[in-house]
Amino acid sequence: MVTTTDSQLRWTRADLELFPENDKRYEIIDGDLYVTHAPHWKHQDAINNLGTYLTLWSKKYQQGKVLQTPGLILADDDNVIPDLIWISNAKLATSVDESGHFTIAPELIVEVLSQTPKDIARDRQVKLKLYSRVGVKEYWIVDWQQQIVEIYRRQEARLQLAYTLFTEDELKSPLFPEFSLKVAEIFV
Numbered sequence: 434m435v436t437t438t439d440s441q442l443r444w445t446r447a448d449l450e451l452f453p454e455n456d457k458r459y460e461i462i463d464g465d466l467y468v469t470h471a472p473h474w475k476h477q478d479a480i481n482n483l484g485t486y487l488t489l490w491s492k493k494y495q496q497g498k499v500l501q502t503p504g505l506i507l508a509d510d511d512n513v514i515p516d517l518i519w520i521s522n523a524k525l526a527t528s529v530d531e532s533g534h535f536t537i538a539p540e541l542i543v544e545v546l547s548q549t550p551k552d553i554a555r556d557r558q559v560k561l562k563l564y565s566r567v568g569v570k571e572y573w574i575v576d577w578q579q580q581i582v583e584i585y586r587r588q589e590a591r592l593q594l595a596y597t598l599f600t601e602d603e604l605k606s607p608l609f610p611e612f613s614l615k616v617a618e619i620f621v
Contacts, residue, residue, distance in 0.1 A: 442464075443464030443510055444461045444464055444465065444466045444510065445461065445464070445509045445510050446461070446506060446509050446510075446512050447509075448461070448466075449461065449512060457469065457470055457471075458470075458514050460512060460513045460514055461510055461511065461512045461513075462511055462513060462555075462559050462560065462563050463510060463511065463559075463563070464510040465559075467555055467559075469547065469552055472545070472547050472548075473547070473548060473577075475577045475578075475620075476516075476545050476546075476547060476577055478577075478620075479545050479575050479577040479619050479620060480501055480516045480517055480543070480545050480575075481501075482618060482619050482620070482621065483517060483543060483575065483614075483619050484499055484501055484517050486612075486614050486618065487499045487517075487519055487609070487612075490609050490611075490612045491519065494609075494610075494611075495522075496521060496522060497519055497520055497521040497522055497524075497525065497540070498519070498520055498522070498525055499517065499518070499519050500517070500518050500520070501516065501517050502514050502515070502516060502517075503515070503518055503534070503535055504532075504533070504534035504535065505518075505534065505535045505536075505538070505539075506530060506534045506535070506536050507536070507537070507538060507563070507567050511563060511567070513560065513563065515542045515543065515544055515560075516543055516544050516545045516575075517542070517543035517545075518535075518539040518541060518542050518543070519539060519540055519541040519608065519609075520535065520539035520540060520541075521539075521540055524537060524539060524540070537567075537568075538564065538567040538568045538569045539569065540569070540570045540571065540608055541569070541570065541571045541572075541573065541606070541608055542560075542564050542569050542571075542572050542573075543572075543573045543574075543575060544556040544560060544572070544573075544574055544575070545574075545575040545576075545577060546574060546575065546576045546577070546578070548578070556574060557574065560572075561574075561585065561592060564585075564592060565585075565587075565591045565592040568587075569587070569592065570586070570587050570608060571584065571585065571586050571587070571592075571606060571608060572585040572592050573585070575619060577619075577620060580599070580600050580616070580617070580619075580620045581597055581598060581599055581600075581616070582597075582598045582604060582616055582619065583596070583597050583598075584596040584597075584598065584604075584606075598616045599616060600615075600616050600617040600620065601615075601616070601617070602615075602616050603615055603616070604616055604619075
């Protein structure tokens with residue numbers, strides 16, 4: 434009799450329940466565990482600034498909600514905590530589990546790059562692939578060190594780089610009619 438075993442450990446949602454609560458962020462993407470530490474304050478400041486402007490638009494138009502660091506349980510082996518999301522009211526009404534985590538992809542996900550090459554690669558490659566696979570309409574990668582924003586939009590069933598915006602450029606999106614923000618405002 435031949436027995437085969439999967440030598441690679443696959444992490445799941447149940448494993449996350451066993452980790453201690455501390456200042457680390459635990460995420461699982463395609464069964465792989467990623468652990469990050471609290472980011473630089475400028476990382477947090479960029480999230481706060483962008484989140485404030487998107488929240489003002491959302492309050493004015495009442496079409497959805499902006500949330501910082503929500504839990505997304507997209508599959509048993511895909512559990513992430515993006516820096517910022519915008520989710521429409523329609524999805525918000527049907528996508529939350531008993532623990533208050535989202536179970537479907539929001540329309541917009543924003544990740545602000547951390548400082549380590551490993552974390553940057555995760556946001557640019559692993560998370561881009563995941564967010565593309567689960568149907569995110571737009572993915573914004575904010576680089577607070579270089580002060581740029583990369584806009585990925587869903588085209589031909591996957592997220593593709595549409596624009597790289599610099600401080601003098603205006604950030605606009607078809608998700609947010611009449612929204613316009615000078616990129617420099619994210620980094621002040």
